[in-house]
Amino acid sequence: MRRKSNTSFLEWVAIVGIIASIALLVIQLAAYSNVRERLPVGMVIGGVPVGGLTRQEAQSELQRIYSSPIELHYRNAVFNLDPAQISFRMDTEVMLTRADTYRSDSNFWGGFWDYLWRQPGKSVEVTLKAEYSETQLRNYLKDVARRYDVAPTGGVGDPSSLNFTKGQPGVTLEINSSIAVIDFALRQPVNRRAALTIFEGGTARPPITALNQTLNDYLKSKDFKGVASVVVIDLRSGQEIIINPDVAFSGASVMNMPILMQTYMNWGTDIPSEINTRIADAMTHASDEQGNFLLADVGEGNVIRGGDRINTNLRLLGMQNTFIAKGFNQQGSGAFIKTPANKRTDLSTKPDPYIQATANDIASLLTMIYQCASNGGGAFALAFPTQITQAECQAMISVMAQNQTGALIEGGVPDGVRVAHKEGLTDNTYGDAAIVFSPNGDYILVQYIWTPEFLKWEYGSTLMADMSRAVYNYFNQPPAGQK
Numbered sequence: 001m002r003r004k005s006n007t008s009f010l011e012w013v014a015i016v017g018i019i020a021s022i023a024l025l026v027i028q029l030a031a032y033s034n035v036r037e038r039l040p041v042g043m044v045i046g047g048v049p050v051g052g053l054t055r056q057e058a059q060s061e062l063q064r065i066y067s068s069p070i071e072l073h074y075r076n077a078v079f080n081l082d083p084a085q086i087s088f089r090m091d092t093e094v095m096l097t098r099a100d101t102y103r104s105d106s107n108f109w110g111g112f113w114d115y116l117w118r119q120p121g122k123s124v125e126v127t128l129k130a131e132y133s134e135t136q137l138r139n140y141l142k143d144v145a146r147r148y149d150v151a152p153t154g155g156v157g158d159p160s161s162l163n164f165t166k167g168q169p170g171v172t173l174e175i176n177s178s179i180a181v182i183d184f185a186l187r188q189p190v191n192r193r194a195a196l197t198i199f200e201g202g203t204a205r206p207p208i209t210a211l212n213q214t215l216n217d218y219l220k221s222k223d224f225k226g227v228a229s230v231v232v233i234d235l236r237s238g239q240e241i242i243i244n245p246d247v248a249f250s251g252a253s254v255m256n257m258p259i260l261m262q263t264y265m266n267w268g269t270d271i272p273s274e275i276n277t278r279i280a281d282a283m284t285h286a287s288d289e290q291g292n293f294l295l296a297d298v299g300e301g302n303v304i305r306g307g308d309r310i311n312t313n314l315r316l317l318g319m320q321n322t323f324i325a326k327g328f329n330q331q332g333s334g335a336f337i338k339t340p341a342n343k344r345t346d347l348s349t350k351p352d353p354y355i356q357a358t359a360n361d362i363a364s365l366l367t368m369i370y371q372c373a374s375n376g377g378g379a380f381a382l383a384f385p386t387q388i389t390q391a392e393c394q395a396m397i398s399v400m401a402q403n404q405t406g407a408l409i410e411g412g413v414p415d416g417v418r419v420a421h422k423e424g425l426t427d428n429t430y431g432d433a434a435i436v437f438s439p440n441g442d443y444i445l446v447q448y449i450w451t452p453e454f455l456k457w458e459y460g461s462t463l464m465a466d467m468s469r470a471v472y473n474y475f476n477q478p479p480a481g482q483k
Contacts, residue, residue: 045095046128047189058099059092066090066130070185071193074148075171081182085140088132088186098126128187137179144196145173155206157214159221162470164206164214164477172199208234211474212241215467222463226428226451227349231363232471233444235370235435242360246321248341249349249448251357252424253286254431255324257365260399262298262310264392265384283422284403288328295327303327304334311337316383317368319361325354349429349450359446362433366444369393370435397435407461408432409445412468428455430464440476 039058041051048065050058066088069080152170157163177197185194211232219228230243263271263279271279275297282290292303299306307324314322321341326334334354341358342351371378372393380388400420404410409432410419421434433446447464449455 039099040124043099043124043126045099045126046090046130046187050099055096055100058096062090062092062095065189066128066186068192070182072144072182073193073195074144074173075198077148081140083132083186086132086136089130091129091131094129095126099124130187132186134179137182138175141173141175141178141196145175149173152201155210157206157210157217157470157474159214159217159470162214162218162466163473164210166477167206169201173197174199205477206474208232208239208241208474211471212243214470214474215241215243218466218470219463224449224451224463226449226455227347228450228463229359229446229448230467231359231444231446233363233367234475235367235442235444240363244347245360246341246358247344247347247349247448248321248339248351248356248358249431249450250352250424250426250429251322251324251355252352252426252429252431253282253288253291253328254357254362254422254424254433255322255328255355256282256286256291256294256424257362257400257422257433258310258314258322258324259291259294259298259306260396261365261369261388262306262313263294264396265313265387266298268389269391269395279399280402283399286424292327292330295324303330307334313384314361314365317365317379319364322357322361322365323355328355349448351429352426357431357448359431359433359448362431363444363446366433366435366446369396370442370444373397400435408464409434409436409447409468411461411465412470413438413472417472428453430455430460432464436472438472438475443471443475445471 039050039053039055043049043051045058046062046066048062050061053061067083069082072079072081148171150168150171153167155165155167158165174197178194181194181197185192215230227247228243229245229247229249231240231245233240260279260283263275267275275294278290278293281287282294295306295310296303297306298309304326307326311323311325321339323337323339325337326332336353337356339356342356368379370393372380372388372390373396376390380393397420400422401418403421403423404419405423408423408430409421413419413436417439418437419434420437421432423430423432425431429448429450431446431448434444436443436445445468447467449460449463451460
């Protein structure tokens, strides 16, 4: 009887154990089923751990993190970009569907076994899928640039050293590369900050008005009591300054320039050797005799006729104040030509009645020669399409560049810089007109100075060389103190 009782007890114990195990299994299965309805442990979406969260909870967490502002740095300035400003939008449906695929594709019983033994879930990464409006971001950065960019500033001239102080470099936002760093920051769940790409540099050349002011201040510092007319033309930008424009001066040997133009119009590049010799002498030695010979040559043996032809062509080119009415230092009278410049009553240099020029006209002529030599264009191509060629203009510059005096305009530029010019002197008028081929840009410089009394060479040549040095320094910006 006792054996039967013990057997029944053990059976009941076994039955209870089986029932308890089944109940525990059911409970664990139910719990695992609830867990399986959530995103698996180890699941990461767009860098955000979402394991154990429902779809709705994961979507809310992603939205919370990726809608937070991006901290932007522009030098010392810090400001925030709200992703909504550029229509940033995540495609959470696609990302969560992809996450669900990883969950549903995993083996139920294998996952249950890992769950029972508290094994860590397999790490699964779903990449961020998002987009934004690049147009809105670009416009946002353009607004940032308008508010924070700093334009480079130019220096100012010093009339004592004839140099120009260095300006301040500018700061410019690089929009394309800044878009790239913001794009990276937008896709980061942490450390959502970006240093915008900027360019610092590009010191601006002083405005050309600074050169004007420097030249005027220099003349005042030298107690200049006469009349100065200066024209500077930047042949790259077309900017120019003119001090005392359209004042009539004695043309002197500077007028060999329009004579040279007319000679090439008559002969082309097939100039006889004798004429070439006389051209070289007229352009390099200021020979009145050779200038008159060339004047007569273009006038078919008559100096007055030669002057008339030159004057007509100068008028066609828009030069109303420059003329030759008779030969250099020749006896007799010629026709007095009235011009807007010599009819002025406010400024007068008592110019030669028969050979006159203005700095503005001569600068225009040199600009035309330069343009013609550079590309065959300019006013010559319009006014004389078949009479002056590019090769002829290049030859004119070559002839003028052989005139190496080392003084006046040439005296203000370093050795080795090509200067194509012609000077002319009278007792109280100095003139020089040049194309300067400087390292940092070609320019035209024409200078005339006049004083009521005899103009001493030491004083007048120094004035013109110093002004030339200021112009050269303006275009080439030497270090402070360099001459």
